[in-house]
Structures are given as C-alpha cells and as structure tokens.
Amino acid sequence: MIAADWGSTHLRLYRVDGDGMVRERRRSDQGTQASRGRHGEVLAEALAGWDDDTVLLCGMVGARGGWHEMPYLDCPAGLDDIAGQLQRIHPPGFEQRALWLVPGLRDTVSDMVPDAMRGEETQLAALLDVLPGGVHRVCLPGTHSKWVTIHDGRIQRIHTAMTGEVYALLRTHSLLGALMAADDGRFDGYAFDAGLRRSGDPGGLLHHLFGVRTTGLSGQFGESALPSYLSGLLIGHELRGGALSQEGPRPAQVHLVGSERLLAAYARALTTLEIGVQRHPEDLAARGLHALWRRRSANLAVAPPAALATD
Amino acid sequence: MIAADWGSTHLRLYRVDGDGMVRERRRSDQGTQASRGRHGEVLAEALAGWDDDTVLLCGMVGARGGWHEMPYLDCPAGLDDIAGQLQRIHPPGFEQRALWLVPGLRDTVSDMVPDAMRGEETQLAALLDVLPGGVHRVCLPGTHSKWVTIHDGRIQRIHTAMTGEVYALLRTHSLLGALMAADDGRFDGYAFDAGLRRSGDPGGLLHHLFGVRTTGLSGQFGESALPSYLSGLLIGHELRGGALSQEGPRPAQVHLVGSERLLAAYARALTTLEIGVQRHPEDLAARGLHALWRRRSANLAVAPPAALATD
Known part of the structure; x- marks a missing residue:
C-alpha cells in the first residue's frame, strides 16, 4: 500500500509493505495549497512508477478547500472508529487504484469552543497501535501545536495552541522581528530558558511580548539570541x-511527536517544568496509515459493514 | 509655540497660543520612519508659514533610529521632572527657531523586565496638569496599549500590551485573517462580547486564538463578525x-485616551468587567506639550538650572 501525508505545504509519500515497513519514500513541496485545482494531476505524477493498488491519504487534502472535504469524526475515537470511517473517493484517472481518505477528528465537548485536527490523527494512530491502556498525554508541536489526551486507546481530548504560527508572524512581520537576526537555526539555551521563566511571571502574554522588545533594546539579549527568548x-x-492543565493535575510524562529541532525545544521546556518526556520520530504517519488499513481489513474480514459493500 | 507629535507613522503639528488653545493644526503621514534621513527637511516643510520661535517635539522622533535619540527618564516622573529634562537640539536649517525634544519614560522597577513609552508621556502630561492628587489609572489603547498608574501627580508605573500589533498581524498575515472580511470598520457587539467572555475561559491566549479559527469554520461567526470576536x-x-491587576485590586475607574473607535471597544470591555470609564480625546498631545513648556518656563523663572544656561 501507499501512505500519503498531504498537508498544506508538503506531500509525503511512503511505500509500505505488508509488515508495515517503509520501503521507499518521496517528498515534494506540492502541498494541498500549491496543488489547488489539480490535486489529481499532482498525485498521479507523484505516484508514477509505484504500482500499488491501495493509497491512503491523510491531512489537509481532506479539509474544506482541499481535494475532497471529509467530515470530522467526533472524539472519543480509537483505531477502529477511525478505520471504520475511511472513505473511498473515485477521482478520474485513478481507475486502477483505490484511493481512501482519513477523516479528521473533532472535540466538541472538552471546551466551550470546538477543537479539531487533520493529519495528526494518523500519527496518533501509530501510537494508539502500540501504547498500553490507561491515560497518555501526547504533544505534536508545530504551526498549530496539538495536545491530545488518550484514554484506553481512544483519543479523548484535543487542545490546540497557535504557538508556531504566532512565532512565525512575530518573527517575520512585527516590530520584534526587526530586532532579530535572520533565522540561522541557532538555538540559545540561556535566552530560551529566560523566556520560559518569563512566561511564569504575572502580566499576560500580550505584555510579555512587549517585553521582548525592551529586552532587545536594552541589549540584554542580542539579535541572534532574541528568537530563542521569544520561542x-x-x-x-x-x-x-492550559496545555498541561487541560485535565486535572499535570502529567508526569508527555509523548512528543515531531521534528528533532522542535522536540529539543519542547523537551527542554517540559524538563524544566519537571515533566518527563518520551520522544517519537516525526514520520509516524506511514505507520499510522498502515495500522488503520490493517485494522480496517481485519474488521471487514469479521463483519463487512453494509455501507462499505459498494466500494 | 508649536507642538509636534511625531510618531512612527504620522506627524501632527499644533499651533498653540499663550493660553494653551490650539489655533491651527496640520497632519501628514510623514512619520519618523518615512522621514528617515531627512527629518529636518520634512519638519521645515511642515512648519512653512508658521513663524513661532519655539517647537516642542515628542514621540518616536526621539527614539533610537529617529532623528535624535533622547535618553529615557525613569519613573516616577511628574510634570516638573519631564519639563526639566527637555533637551534642545540644533539641527542645521533651524537657526531661527528653538527646537526641543521631550524624553520618553521608563519603568525599570515595577516588573522583572523594563517597560517604556515615547510620546504617550506628553498626552499624560495634559492629564497630570488637571487631575487631582491620589491614584489614577490611565489606559492609552493602540498598537502598543499603555497602562499607567499615576500617584499624586507622578507617573509611577508603565505596563504595555502589544494588543493592537498582534491584532493587525493576525488580521493581515495569519490563517485567521483568511477567514475574515476586509476591514470595513464595522463593529459587531455580539461577537465582541463573545470574544471578551472567551478570554475568561481557561486555556490561554494561544489556545483561544486557534478557537477563532474553529469558531469561524463552524459558522458561529461569519467573516464580517469574526474581526470583532478577535478584538x-x-x-x-x-x-x-495583567493590565487591570498590575497593582493591587482592580480600579473602580480607568481614564481612557485615544481615538473614538478604539475607546468605544475598550469602554465596552471595561464596563462589562464593571469598571467605570472616563474618556479623553486623542489629541491631548498639544495640551501636554504646552503644559510642559509652561512648567519649564515657570521653573526657570524661579531658579534656572546651570546645565540649561547655554541654551
């Protein structure tokens, strides 16, 4: 089978064998935004030379404004729930393959305002496949950081923070960004820790952000350290x-899923707050899609639901 | 005398008579940023036809990267303190006039990180000139909202929140902005109140911001109401x-200084939180500069400080 993680900015393809091992991988910057109006064409090109029948797609490809809007599945949801809601689509030009979309997840009960995810549920599926029962807290940092609570194999709660997007906005377009050097990927641990400490002071984020400016102007942190302070x-x-206190007391441990660079920052922050960390690689999506497909096949073998009979 | 409020984006000039009445006013978009490298030229043109000897300038014109950097004056500072620190500058082409810059104010003791203002101290000078003794809380909303505590005629504490800049960034450059209609100045009180209530929920600002997205996507607020919700x-x-709780209990009343549109929003929010409001017009700067000049002249008449003897 082929696992496709198709987000706003990237398309990642994995050729997965029957045991769930990734045999080949492809990656392009033909995200769903760049592919608007020609999703089929982009996917066909990206798949060229791979003759697998089954293609599972997750991510913004199923969002409104993506290729084909998939309704959200409500929490709590486990592997079986998600696998049961895979939806086959029949775009022209793919008569030789079976294309399936994964639904996003929505949490409408934990908070006054609904929260949701699209794409991350597939990375989480890989974890659901291996984690023991009980309660687990998972964080997937990024443009929109996802915090998830898992109860006995089902995703119970979703809590998103717009941290990465706000960081990028401030870095690129604000008066604060003007005080900072271009991003060279360097990380200043001392400045990062100072920013982390500052977040515990009274005054609120909007006030602390102005303090980044005075901190920069006063020379306490130079233009290359200031981005780490802001981070x-x-x-x-x-x-x-709220990410940590979303349900009862702070967790003793958090599972982190993401790129090495982001995970290093989040692990440092969590460790400072005396919370244990277990890291997982970013590319769980292939494993998650395989787990969903395996689970769906197993369930169908037992009792094929009528609604799927025409597929 | 001529009072000049020269900020990053605008230059506002007022011709003030001996009684402090504004006789003429001029306004241009030649802010200090647009005027970089040719401040003298811009000011000379803007003053053309006004033959007053004395010109008092406040705002970013005295910032680093402005025309002439003025050191900050430390809080607490009252009218006499500020008036005593006016500094005369002698740029070429202004031999027939006396140009004076007003220092910005800095608060290095109230919080772990210093806070500061440049320009607003002049609007506050107008208030200092008329407010009775005791404690007063003043808010000057804007790109960087300034909250000030006045104790017996002296500015004691400065607390800045980057609210206006963050709003503009999100509106213009974020995924949230993409869900919103172009700014037509319309205000949706119902959506505004809902956003205000939401700010009191647990979860933190970064989480609530993501909720603006789901609120928009779910259709709860349409593209024309969503900006008011965000506001x-x-x-x-x-x-x-932190703006309200900066010192002890919440104040019973707040003085608001600013444009009508902004003041309407802040007054609505404060009233909802059961805090009284007294509004003041935006163009206090002319009155404040006149008050500073009057105070300086009076003090000099009593005891001219040696340091100013050469002016």
Missing part, C-alpha cells in the same frame, strides 16, 4: 496556559 | 492578563 516565552505560555 | 478576545486578555 521560550511562547512555548512557556503554551504549556502553562 | 474582544485580545482586549479581554489584555485586561485580564
């Missing part, structure tokens, strides 16, 4: 603001 | 995050 400040607000 | 959310976080 520590925002991640600190994400953690203290 | 209420951000102003709510500004108020609850």
